[in-house]
Amino acid sequence: MISLIFSYIAQSLLVIISLFVYVLLVAMLFPRLFLQAGYPAAAPADRGIKKYSFPEGRAVVYQPAIRNRAYIEQYILSDRETKKYITCRFGKGNWLLRYSILAFDADGHLIKTIDTEASVNRDTREKELLLPDETAYTNVIVREVDGVLLPHTEARVLTVKNISIFAVLTVVCTVLEALVIKNTLLLLAELMTSYSQTATGTGMGVTVVNALLAGVVCAALVLLFHLSSDMKITKQ
Numbered sequence: 001m002i003s004l005i006f007s008y009i010a011q012s013l014l015v016i017i018s019l020f021v022y023v024l025l026v027a028m029l030f031p032r033l034f035l036q037a038g039y040p041a042a043a044p045a046d047r048g049i050k051k052y053s054f055p056e057g058r059a060v061v062y063q064p065a066i067r068n069r070a071y072i073e074q075y076i077l078s079d080r081e082t083k084k085y086i087t088c089r090f091g092k093g094n095w096l097l098r099y100s101i102l103a104f105d106a107d108g109h110l111i112k113t114i115d116t117e118a119s120v121n122r123d124t125r126e127k128e129l130l131l132p133d134e135t136a137y138t139n140v141i142v143r144e145v146d147g148v149l150l151p152h153t154e155a156r157v158l159t160v161k162n163i164s165i166f167a168v169l170t171v172v173c174t175v176l177e178a179l180v181i182k183n184t185l186l187l188l189a190e191l192m193t194s195y196s197q198t199a200t201g202t203g204m205g206v207t208v209v210n211a212l213l214a215g216v217v218c219a220a221l222v223l224l225f226h227l228s229s230d231m232k233i234t235k236q
Contacts, residue, residue, distance in 0.1 A: 015184050022177045026170050031222060034166035046139055049074075056080045067150070068142045071097055071120075075140055077131075084131040086138055090120040098144035101129065106136040115143075170219035 050061040059078035063069065069091075076087040086101055101114040111132055118127045131138070142150055 012184060015180055018177055018180050022173055025173055026218060026222060030166050030169055034162040034169075035222075046075075046137075062138075064140045064142075068099075068140060071095065071142045071145060072099065072140055075138070077135075077138060082133075084133060084135050085128055086131055086140075087126055087128040088118070088140065090118065090125050090127075093120060094122075095120045095145050096147070097142060099140060099142045101131075102139040102141065103131050103135040104137045104139070105134045108137075111135070166222075167216070167219040170222065171216060174218055 046062045046064050048060045048062050052059045052061075057079040059076050061074055061076050063074055064072050071091050071093070072088050073091050074089045076085075076089070078085050078087065088099075090097070096117065096119050098115070098117040101116065102110055103112040103114070105111050111134055114129060114131075116127075116129060118124065144150065
């Protein structure tokens with residue numbers, strides 16, 4: 001009896017830990033790895049207009065595309081103390097801007113997309129962000145102003161491959177978590193000496209099927225949460 005109690009306590013701790021890991025994986029890690037929409041790689045088109053040199057490094061002032069210039073008048077790429085930064089200078093207005101910074105290497109390959117936002121007002125006219133060390137050029141795209149999506153041609157892309165990997169991993173994790181919970185319920189029922197097929201639910205096969213369905217629903221809900229109207233799905 002005592003060994004059964006200890007087994008149940010250990011199994012209950014396993015359920016708590018596994019639930020925490022499950023939420024961490026499905027709600028945070030998997031979406032970050034597979035549902036982060038990026039932009040198709042393309043050569044940056046923003047125009048450099050000034051260059052500066054100073055003891056700590058150098059800087060180049062760029063003008064973004066015309067459609068973005070009303071909100072971000074200029075941005076500065078600077079090298080300071082072996083680090084690379086981008087400083088966006090906003091237009092004269094009061095907006096909540098959501099914009100993306102596309103970082104390219106010297107060969108024109110897209111190496112990182114930074115989605116960020118800024119609450120622009122009289123006291124906030126600039127925002128600085130750290131860039132990857134390999135960054136040679138950038139492109140800045142204003143996506144949203146005060147909750148209104150701006151039309152542009154650079155639709156953010158999700159690939160079918162990444163969506164499929166995310167869905168499979170979510171379903172597998174859901175099934176494993178369901179089996180852990182099922183085993184805990186069996187131990188609890190045995191501990192209470194009231195085990196029966198109806199008291200603990202259905203058999204193992206039905207449990208797996210239900211867990212599969214729950215995993216599919218969970219994956220769909222997380223996917224819908226991360227999708228937005230300025231994204232498109234491509235086959236890659």
